[in-house]
Amino acid sequence: MPNIFVKVPEPTLRRLPWYLAYAKLARQGGETHISSTQFAQKIGIDASVVAKDFSFVTLSGKTRVGYEIDELIRALDEFLGFSNRHSAFLFGAGSLGSSLLHDGGLKQYGLDLVAAFDVKYELVGTYINHIPIQHLDKFEEIQRQTRVNIGVLAVPVEVAQETADRMVAGGIKAIWNFTPFRIRVPENIVVQNTSLYAHLAVMFNRLREEQELEARNVLKQTGL
Amino acid sequence: MPNIFVKVPEPTLRRLPWYLAYAKLARQGGETHISSTQFAQKIGIDASVVAKDFSFVTLSGKTRVGYEIDELIRALDEFLGFSNRHSAFLFGAGSLGSSLLHDGGLKQYGLDLVAAFDVKYELVGTYINHIPIQHLDKFEEIQRQTRVNIGVLAVPVEVAQETADRMVAGGIKAIWNFTPFRIRVPENIVVQNTSLYAHLAVMFNRLREEQELEARNVLKQTGL
Numbered sequence: 001m002p003n004i005f006v007k008v009p010e011p012t013l014r015r016l017p018w019y020l021a022y023a024k025l026a027r028q029g030g031e032t033h034i035s036s037t038q039f040a041q042k043i044g045i046d047a048s049v050v051a052k053d054f055s056f057v058t059l060s061g062k063t064r065v066g067y068e069i070d071e072l073i074r075a076l077d078e079f080l081g082f083s084n085r086h087s088a089f090l091f092g093a094g095s096l097g098s099s100l101l102h103d104g105g106l107k108q109y110g111l112d113l114v115a116a117f118d119v120k121y122e123l124v125g126t127y128i129n130h131i132p133i134q135h136l137d138k139f140e141e142i143q144r145q146t147r148v149n150i151g152v153l154a155v156p157v158e159v160a161q162e163t164a165d166r167m168v169a170g171g172i173k174a175i176w177n178f179t180p181f182r183i184r185v186p187e188n189i190v191v192q193n194t195s196l197y198a199h200l201a202v203m204f205n206r207l208r209e210e211q212e213l214e215a216r217n218v219l220k221q222t223g224l
Numbered sequence: 225m226p227n228i229f230v231k232v233p234e235p236t237l238r239r240l241p242w243y244l245a246y247a248k249l250a251r252q253g254g255e256t257h258i259s260s261t262q263f264a265q266k267i268g269i270d271a272s273v274v275a276k277d278f279s280f281v282t283l284s285g286k287t288r289v290g291y292e293i294d295e296l297i298r299a300l301d302e303f304l305g306f307s308n309r310h311s312a313f314l315f316g317a318g319s320l321g322s323s324l325l326h327d328g329g330l331k332q333y334g335l336d337l338v339a340a341f342d343v344k345y346e347l348v349g350t351y352i353n354h355i356p357i358q359h360l361d362k363f364e365e366i367q368r369q370t371r372v373n374i375g376v377l378a379v380p381v382e383v384a385q386e387t388a389d390r391m392v393a394g395g396i397k398a399i400w401n402f403t404p405f406r407i408r409v410p411e412n413i414v415v416q417n418t419s420l421y422a423h424l425a426v427m428f429n430r431l432r433e434e435q436e437l438e439a440r441n442v443l444k445q446t447g448l
Contacts, residue, residue, distance in 0.1 A: 007433065008429055010426055013422070013425050013426045013429055014419075014422045014425075014426065016425065017404045017419060017421055017422040017425055018404065018405070018406040018422075020404070021381045021403070021404040021405045021406075022405070022406075024381065024382075025381060025382050025405070028382055043406045044406065044408055045406075080425040080428065080429070081424070081425060081428030081429065081432070082421070082424075082425070084428075086428060095326065095327050095328040095329050096327050096329050098326060099323035099324065099326040099327040100323065102319065102322060102323040102326060103319050103320050103323040103420075104319040105319050105320050105420070105421070106420070106424070109420075109421040109424055109425075110424065110428065111424055149431075150427075150431070157245045157248065157249060158248075158249055158252055173431060173434065173435070174427055174430070174431040174434075176423070176424075176427055179245070180241045180242065180244070180245040181242070181245045181246070181249070182242045182245075182246075182267045182268065182269075184268055188434055188437075188438070189434075190427060190430040190431050190434055192423050192424075192426055192427035192430070194418070194420065194423045195238075195241060196327075196329070196330070196333075196418065197241055197306070197329070197333040198237070198238045198241040198242075199400070199416050199418045200305070200306075200330070200333050200334065200335055200400075200416075201237050201238075201240065201241055201304040201305060201306070201333075202234055202237045202238065202416055203374075203398055203400055203414060203416035204304065204305030204308075204310060204334065205232055205237055205304070205305065206398070206414040206416070207373075207374070207397060207398040207414050208305070209231065210397065210398075210412055210413075210414055211397075213412075214412070
C-alpha cells in the first residue's frame with residue numbers, strides 16, 4: 001500500500017499512466033524487465049523525474065536489471081485506482097454525456113457508469129450501452145440505496161452549478177466535470193476538470209503559432 | 225487580431241473558456257456588461273489574474289461599467305478558435321473514437337471531424353453520426369485532396385506511436401492525443417494530450433485522500 005499521508009503531486013499522477021502504457025507495450029513485445037533509464041529514453045522524460053515518480057509507488061519487483069514488468073503493471077494499476085471498480089453516476093445524457101456512456105474504456109480503467117440522470121422525459125427509461133437513464137428527480141433516492149459517490153458532470157453549462165450543488169447535497173464526493181464551467185464546491189469535495197473544449201483552444205492556438213512561425217520563415221528565406 | 229508574436233501561456237488558454245462560459249451564462253440572465261471583478265468573484269479567480277488573462281485578447285468593448293458582453297463573447301470565441309471551422313480526421317474508430325464521433329459539441333467549438341480512419345475492414349464504408357469511416361490506407365490520398373491538417377488520435381496504445389508517425393508523414397500538423405501513450409513527434413508538430421484515464425487516476429487518488437482524511441477526523445473525534 002502507498003503511504004496514505006503523502007500527497008502525490010498531480011504531475012506525477014499524470015505521468016504514471018504514461019509509464020503504465022509503455023510497460024504494457026513492452027510486455028506485449030516480450031520483455032520481462034524494464035529500467036528507469038529505458039522509461040526515460042522511450043518516453044522522453046528525465047531519468048531523475050522517472051525515479052522520483054516511482055518513489056511514490058511501492059514496488060517490490062525492482063532488481064539489478066530493472067523493474068519486473070508484471071509486478072510493475074500490477075502495482076501501477078492498483079496505485080492509480082484502475083484495478084478497483086468505482087461506481088459512478090452520469091449527470092446529463094446529451095451529446096457529450098451519451099458519448100461517455102459509449103466509451104467502454106472508462107470501465108477498463110476502473111470507472112463503472114451504473115446509471116445516468118437527465119431531465120428530458122423522452123430519455124427517461126431508455127438505455128445507452130445497457131446503462132439506464134433515469135429522471136434527475138430519482139438521483140437522491142438511488143444514491144441512498146447505492147451509496148455511489150462519484151458523479152460525472154456533462155450537463156449544459158447553464159445548469160452546471162445547480163446540478164453540482166444538487167450532486168453534493170445528495171452525497172456525491174467526487175465530481176468529474178466535463179462542462180467548460182468552473183463549478184464551485186465545498187472544500188472536501190474533489191473536482192477533476194476535463195474540458196475538452198479548453199484543450200481544443202490550446203491546440204488551435206499552438207497550431208496557429210506554428211503556422212505563423214512557418215510563414216515568417218518562408219518570408220525570411222525568400223528575402224522579403 | 226491578437227498580437228501573433230506573443231506566446232499565450234497555457235494556463236491563460238485554459239482559463240479563457242471559463243470566462244467565455246460564464247459570460248454566456250450572464251448574457252442568458254439578461255446582463256449586458258460584466259467587469260473583471262465580477263469574473264473574479266463568480267469564478268473564484270484573483271482579479272489580477274483575470275485582468276492579465278484578458279490582456280492577451282484584444283477587446284474593444286471595455287467601458288466604465290465593464291466589458292460589453294456581446295463583444296466579449298465574440299472576441300473570446302474568435303481568439304480561442306471556436307468561431308472558425310477546423311476540419312479534422314479521426315484515427316481509430318473504436319470505443320473512444322466512435323464516442324468522439326457522437327459528440328456534437330466538438331463541432332460547436334470549431335472542430336469538424338470530416339472523416340475517420342480505421343484498419344478494421346468491417347468498419348470501412350460505414351458511417352457514425354454521418355461521418356464516413358475509411359481504411360487507414362486511404363489517409364494519405366484523402367489528405368492530399370483535402371489538406372486537412374488536424375488529427376485526433378484514438379487508436380489502441382500499442383499502435384499509437386506508429387500511427388502518429390504516419391499522420392505526421394502524411395501532412396498532419398496538430399495531433400489531439402486521446403491515448404494514454406506519450407507520443408513523440410518532430411518539434412514543429414503540435415500535440416495536445418487529453419488522457420481521460422490520467423484524469424481518472426488523479427480523481428481516484430484525490431478521493432481516496434479525502435476519505436482517509438475523513439476517517440482520521442472521525443477517529444480523532446471519537447478519541448481513538
